Structures are given as structure tokens and as C-alpha cells.
Amino acid sequence: MLKCIIFDFDGVIADSEPVHRAVEKKALEDVGIIVTDDDIIPFAGLPNRDFFTAAVKKFGKTQNYDIDKIIENKIEMLSSLLGNIVLIDGVDEFIEKAYEKYSLAIATSSRKKLVKYVLNAFELEPFFRHIAAIDDVKRGKPFPDLYLKASELMGFKPEECIAIEDSTNGLISAQSAGMRCAMIDDGSQDTSNADFVFKDFKKLRLDDLEKFYMK
Numbered sequence: 644m645l646k647c648i649i650f651d652f653d654g655v656i657a658d659s660e661p662v663h664r665a666v667e668k669k670a671l672e673d674v675g676i677i678v679t680d681d682d683i684i685p686f687a688g689l690p691n692r693d694f695f696t697a698a699v700k701k702f703g704k705t706q707n708y709d710i711d712k713i714i715e716n717k718i719e720m721l722s723s724l725l726g727n728i729v730l731i732d733g734v735d736e737f738i739e740k741a742y743e744k745y746s747l748a749i750a751t752s753s754r755k756k757l758v759k760y761v762l763n764a765f766e767l768e769p770f771f772r773h774i775a776a777i778d779d780v781k782r783g784k785p786f787p788d789l790y791l792k793a794s795e796l797m798g799f800k801p802e803e804c805i806a807i808e809d810s811t812n813g814l815i816s817a818q819s820a821g822m823r824c825a826m827i828d829d830g831s832q833d834t835s836n837a838d839f840v841f842k843d844f845k846k847l848r849l850d851d852l853e854k855f856y857m858k
Contacts, residue, residue, distance in 0.1 A: 645804075646803040646804070648804070648806075648852070649749065649750050650749050650750075650771075655734070656731060656738075656762075657731065658730060658732075667698075667717060670695070670713050670714075670717040671713070673713075675704065676698070682701075683698060684831050685811075687809075688784045688785070688810030689812055691717060695713050696710055699713075721757070722757070730765055733844035741849060746797055747772065748772060748773045748793045748794075748796065749773075749776075750775045750789040750793040750816075752776075754777060773796035784812045784813050786816060800821075801820050805822065805823055805825060806820075807826075808826050809826065810832050811834075823838040823839075825852060826841075827841060
């Protein structure tokens with residue numbers, strides 16, 4: 644029986660992926676690494692440390708980079724741009740409807756402080772019982788830890804939950820945790836292994852999730 648819906652944050656609730664990509668590119672540029680959006684899209688959903696470690700390994704001229712300083716630079720830039728972040732179209736209405744019937748949680752590779760800032764700005768935090776953030780686990784996506792932590796905090800078995808994701812790394816994380824996963828398809832990620840794919844929260848109905856959960 645479906646009891647809980649666990650949302651990813653960046654790219655599912657907050658339309659923050661363009662902001663993340665911009666500051667990630669700038670943080671890499673500041674240490675002499677030039678990348679494009681297409682270069683870093685495959686790393687979507689990874690925690691900062693995993694993202695920058697992978698990016699430096701693939702695109703860096705040497706391996707002598709201070710990852711901690713690169714992360715600090717990104718976070719500083721991101722913090723100054725939080726006011727530019729908007730919601731994914733229709734997600735607030737979907738959250739309100741889902742809240743009437745199911746328990747809701749978040750599993751995110753972002754830091755909890757940043758997630759709460761955006762949720763509070765849009766008055767969405769009260770809808771979520773728990774937030775499992777990168778602060779809470781040792782391994783981020785694509786490992787299952789974040790989704791396992793979210794289900795643990797909520798008091799539900801993984802199989803009683805549905806995850807909603809936008810990245811391939813997030814999909815792997817949720818399915819590895821034993822959950823079925825719906826993906827919002829923006830055209831940038833491989834959705835072929837998702838349990839359910841949708842294009843727009845405004846057209847997504849709870850019935851759609853319930854039907855694919857029951858299959």
C-alpha cells in the first residue's frame with residue numbers, strides 16, 4: 644500500500660538546476676577548468692563533493708585542486724542567488740493535493756539549510772514531515788542512502804514509498820533503495836529505466852501514481 648511520496652528537491656520542487664549549473668561552471672572556471680552545460684549534465688543529482696571530484700578528474704588539467712575551496716566558492720555564489728530560484732511549474736499545487744492523502748518527504752543532495760530557505764520562501768515546508776539531506780548521510784546519490792534515510796525518518800518501508808526524481812543518478816538511488824520511481828522528463832536525462840515518466844506536474848494526477856504503484 645502506498646503511504647509516502649518522497650520528492651527530490653533540485654529540478655523536482657525547485658527550478659534550481661540552471662542556477663546550480665551556472666555557479667558550478669563559474670566555480671570550475673575560477674580554477675581554470677572550462678566546461679559547458681552538456682559536459683556537466685551527466686553529473687546531475689550528485690552531491691557537491693562527488694560532482695566536483697568527478698568534474699576535476701574528467702576536465703581538469705591536473706589533479707592538484709582544492710575541492711573544499713571549490714565547494715565553498717560554489718556555496719557562496721549559490722547563497723547569493725537563492726532569491727532567483729523559482730518553483731517547478733505546478734509542483735506547489737501537486738504537493739498540496741498529495742498532502743491531503745499521503746505523507747510527504749524530501750531526499751536531496753543539497754544541504755538542508757538551503758532547502759529549508761527555499762521551502763520557507765514559498766511556504767511549502769509545513770507539507771513535508773522530514774527532509775533527508777546530504778548533511779544526514781555519508782553517501783549521496785546514486786547510492787541509496789538518502790532514500791533509505793527518508794523512509795526511515797518517515798517510519799515507512801521503502802516499498803511503501805514512491806520517489807519523484809528528475810535525474811538518472813536520483814533514479815538509481817531510489818530504485819536501489821527498493822522504491823518505485825517516477826521521473827519528470829525535461830529531455831536532459833535518460834528516463835528509460837524509470838517506473839513512470841511524466842512531463843508536467845500540472846498534468847500529473849495522484850491517480851497516475853497510484854495506478855503505476857499498483858502494477
